[in-house]
Amino acid sequence: MQVHKIQAAVLRKKGGPLKIEAIEMEGPRDDEVLVRIVATGICHTDIDFLDDWDEPDNPVVLGHEGAGVVERVGRSVKSVKRGDHVVLSYQSCGRCPQCRSGHPAHCEYFYEANFGFKRLDGSNALQRSGVRGHFFGQSSFATHTLATGRNLVKVPKVLRLELFAPLGCGLQTGAGTVMNSLGVSTGASIAIFGTGAVGLAAVMAARIVHASPIIGVDIRPNRLQLALELGATHTIDNCHDEVASRITEITGKGVDYVVETTGNPKMHRLAIDVLNPHGTVALLTGESGTDSLPEGRRTLGIIQGDAVPQRFIPKLIALYRAGQFPFDRLVKFYDFSEINRAIADARHGDTVKPVLRISEV
Numbered sequence: 001m002q003v004h005k006i007q008a009a010v011l012r013k014k015g016g017p018l019k020i021e022a023i024e025m026e027g028p029r030d031d032e033v034l035v036r037i038v039a040t041g042i043c044h045t046d047i048d049f050l051d052d053w054d055e056p057d058n059p060v061v062l063g064h065e066g067a068g069v070v071e072r073v074g075r076s077v078k079s080v081k082r083g084d085h086v087v088l089s090y091q092s093c094g095r096c097p098q099c100r101s102g103h104p105a106h107c108e109y110f111y112e113a114n115f116g117f118k119r120l121d122g123s124n125a126l127q128r129s130g131v132r133g134h135f136f137g138q139s140s141f142a143t144h145t146l147a148t149g150r151n152l153v154k155v156p157k158v159l160r161l162e163l164f165a166p167l168g169c170g171l172q173t174g175a176g177t178v179m180n181s182l183g184v185s186t187g188a189s190i191a192i193f194g195t196g197a198v199g200l201a202a203v204m205a206a207r208i209v210h211a212s213p214i215i216g217v218d219i220r221p222n223r224l225q226l227a228l229e230l231g232a233t234h235t236i237d238n239c240h241d242e243v244a245s246r247i248t249e250i251t252g253k254g255v256d257y258v259v260e261t262t263g264n265p266k267m268h269r270l271a272i273d274v275l276n277p278h279g280t281v282a283l284l285t286g287e288s289g290t291d292s293l294p295e296g297r298r299t300l301g302i303i304q305g306d307a308v309p310q311r312f313i314p315k316l317i318a319l320y321r322a323g324q325f326p327f328d329r330l331v332k333f334y335d336f337s338e339i340n341r342a343i344a345d346a347r348h349g350d351t352v353k354p355v356l357r358i359s360e361v
């Protein structure tokens with residue numbers, strides 16, 4: 001097995017800061033690909049983990065929106081070759097009934113494969129350095145990583161690879177919720193609670209499928225302005241306006257769909273209150289849904305927008321190229337060495353989607 005000297009931002013202390021360290025990585029195995037990371041997005045799941053995680057004896061490498069160039073290909077991987085540009089997404093097992101029926105976001109081993117900090121066989125490529133990797137099958141806050149055919153997506157070389165990094169989680173989740181999980185159709189009314197990267201991806205997708213009205217709800221005026229520019233027909237400032245009565249003013253009743261990204265229990269309750277009969281609340285907060293609400297209303301727990309990355313990410317890139325999914329408006333680039341500042345900016349809401357530049361294409 002080959003050993004590679006890499007640099008990675010290691011989490012050793014609850015809440016951070018992350019420290020960029022020289023470590024060693026073994027691989028790739030036959031079913032893996034060695035990827036040199038060009039850029040990686042920072043997603044709220046990284047920040048939540050950083051804040052909740054408290055195992056100083058088990059340092060980890062986070063990062064799960066990597067984009068990079070294939071450097072070495074394991075024997076059994078046929079989907080990419082050396083030099084290909086790839087975007088990394090979430091990991092799945094490929095063998096369980098959910099994976100086999102085309103729903104890898106509902107993989108029975110989703111937790112182990114994405115949050116286990118090891119391969120599904122229990123091994124860890126960063127073992128030599130006493131650090132755990134394989135977060136979302138990638139741990140992309142690093143100069144190099146290992147992925148498998150199941151979580152890498154080949155992308156066209158004609159466009160800026162560093163821009164594609166956030167497609168692998170946040171943007172796929174927001175857009176996939178509207179287009180796949182909810183299947184929102186022309187003329188349906190939708191409210192999007194929280195206009196961060198995931199919420200704004202949902203706004204852009206709602207415009208693509210001709211939902212109307214599209215109502216963005218947030219507490220930050222700059223994000224509400226961006227929501228209007230990206231496709232929201234109305235916005236509600238939750239600091240100053242009463243959300244339920246404003247929605248009634250706009251639609252004359254409630255809405256057919258709510259996309260709830262805030263994780264605030266009050267907003268969860270409110271999402272149900274403003275729903276039309278037979279309407280659906282999509283919970284992008286890790287909670288599971290329930291069908292037992294009155295008049296056919298339901299809540300639906302969403303994972304990764306039910307997207308199959310190898311199909312959905314190329315679709316989002318095609319929409320971007322057609323000018324319909326201008327997600328570049330959300331992105332701000334930082335050098336890898338500025339990772340802690342990028343995290344702070346995301347935390348405070350100054351940056352919607354920080355993307356770290358790690359190497360040149």
Ligand SMILES: [Zn+2]
Binds near residue numbers: 093108
């Ligand atoms: Zn599976």
Ligand SMILES: [Zn+2]
Binds near residue numbers: 170
């Ligand atoms: Zn994420």
